[in-house]
Structures are given as structure tokens and as C-alpha cells.
Amino acid sequence: MSAAASPAHELVRAGDRKSAMHWARLVPYDTGRFPFARVIAEDVFGTGGLEDLHRLLGAARPGRPLTHGDNFEQRGRIAALGDDSRFYAVYHAFVLEVVAPLFAGRISYSRHPTFRVHFPGTGAVSDWHRDADVTGRWDQINVWVPFVDTAGTSTIWVESHYGRGDHAPVPVRYGQALLFDGGALSHGSVRNDTAVTRVSMDLRIAPMPSESPHPDLGILALRPPGLHAPGPPAATNGAGGGMMAAGADPARAPAMG
Numbered sequence: 001m002s003a004a005a006s007p008a009h010e011l012v013r014a015g016d017r018k019s020a021m022h023w024a025r026l027v028p029y030d031t032g033r034f035p036f037a038r039v040i041a042e043d044v045f046g047t048g049g050l051e052d053l054h055r056l057l058g059a060a061r062p063g064r065p066l067t068h069g070d071n072f073e074q075r076g077r078i079a080a081l082g083d084d085s086r087f088y089a090v091y092h093a094f095v096l097e098v099v100a101p102l103f104a105g106r107i108s109y110s111r112h113p114t115f116r117v118h119f120p121g122t123g124a125v126s127d128w129h130r131d132a133d134v135t136g137r138w139d140q141i142n143v144w145v146p147f148v149d150t151a152g153t154s155t156i157w158v159e160s161h162y163g164r165g166d167h168a169p170v171p172v173r174y175g176q177a178l179l180f181d182g183g184a185l186s187h188g189s190v191r192n193d194t195a196v197t198r199v200s201m202d203l204r205i206a207p208m209p210s211e212s213p214h215p216d217l218g219i220l221a222l223r224p225p226g227l228h229a230p231g232p233p234a235a236t237n238g239a240g241g242g243m244m245a246a247g248a249d250p251a252r253a254p255a256m257g
């Protein structure tokens, strides 16, 4: 499949204003100021390029193909980074300097993002789902941030509008963050048939009430009536952990749910 021809890609850039993914945002940021890939490569894997992580592991374990279990094992190594690591200094600065200003600084956000490692030749790292069905939080926006250039089967797939189920890949480059209604739009991934290891993080933000007529940038504006109804209680907290207010001291801020 050609990623460039995918409906979701076109919708993100210019498409149908009545489709929710039209209101998604691809937000550029400076990878020199926020060097996620270099920090993770150096501090977690001791390698130069995350996109070739499968070669590093393949060399260490010759003759054994990489599996779904390897995806989880390696993402666990990233998730083990401490709050005082270089990564979290970059992470909090990124949220405060790149994401929060889009919402006049008034957001809460995941204290810890969720990481994904998706090796070539391995199956989906997340089945089709809506975040709010897991978290019970219908007020949250998903911020999806790859640490390599992604497209086609290495990237996230999202339906174009609520309930359509027409999942299509959304190409996102390193240096871009995709903001979309992951709470209510079905999304996930497919078997990675590219030659690139995808390493990414996703976090959730919740705009706080403000004077703005569009405190959510319009990202949540097209939700059909009824979607804001409370869902079942969150069975797990697998969507990024506790939330904290933008601008709070990460070491001292209380969790916000």
C-alpha cells in the first residue's frame, strides 16, 4: 500500500473538514533541542541509530527471528528509564515548550509516556482500539511521537472518522508529533513489513477549561453526541500512567488521575 495515497494522510493535510482526522495536527519540533532518538539510542541501547535496532539484536542472537516478545522486551528497557534520566528532562521540556503552548499552556499530561518498539517482520504492537475504552478518559488527546521516520506498515493507523473503521497509515517523521483524537478514533498498528524498526512514544494530554472558543484546537470538535458519555471504569492504566499539570515540578506534582 502506498502511504502517500492513504485517506488518513490526505485528511491530516488537507482533506474533508467533516472527518475527524482532518482536524488532527502534525506539529513540527526541533530534534536538536529535543533529541529523543539520540538520547534513547545512547542511554538505553548503546547504538547509533534506532531504525537499525533489529540489526543490533539480530547480531546478538543469530539465527533467531525477532518476535512480538522482543518488541515488548525492548520497549521495557526504555520504560525502565528513571525520572531523573536525560530522557525525562527532554520529555518534560518538549511538552512544556512544544505541546502546551498550543493550548495556552493549560493542559495536564502523562507523567510517563507509553513506549513502542516495532521490529520489522513482527505483528501489530497494538490492536484496533480507542484509548477512552481503556482509560475511561474521554477528555484526552493522543500525542504520537516517533523517534524514526515512519510510513506504511511501520507507523500508526487511524480511522478517518468515528466508527468508519477505514484505518489507514499516517506517515509521521522524526521531528513531528501527531495530535489526534485517540480517545474516540479507532487506531492501532499492523505487521511491520518495512525494513525499519519503529521506536515511538505516545502520551495523553487533557486541555483544561479556558477562555478559548476551541480549547481542544478542534481536534475533538466533530465527536458525535453521546461519545462523551462516561465509559466503563478504567480496567488498567496502560495508557501512560498518571497525569500532571503542565508547568508543575515533575518531582513534586501529585498525580491527577
Ligand SMILES: [Fe+2]
Residues within 6 Å of the ligand: 129, 130, 131, 182, 187
Ligand atoms: Fe491508543
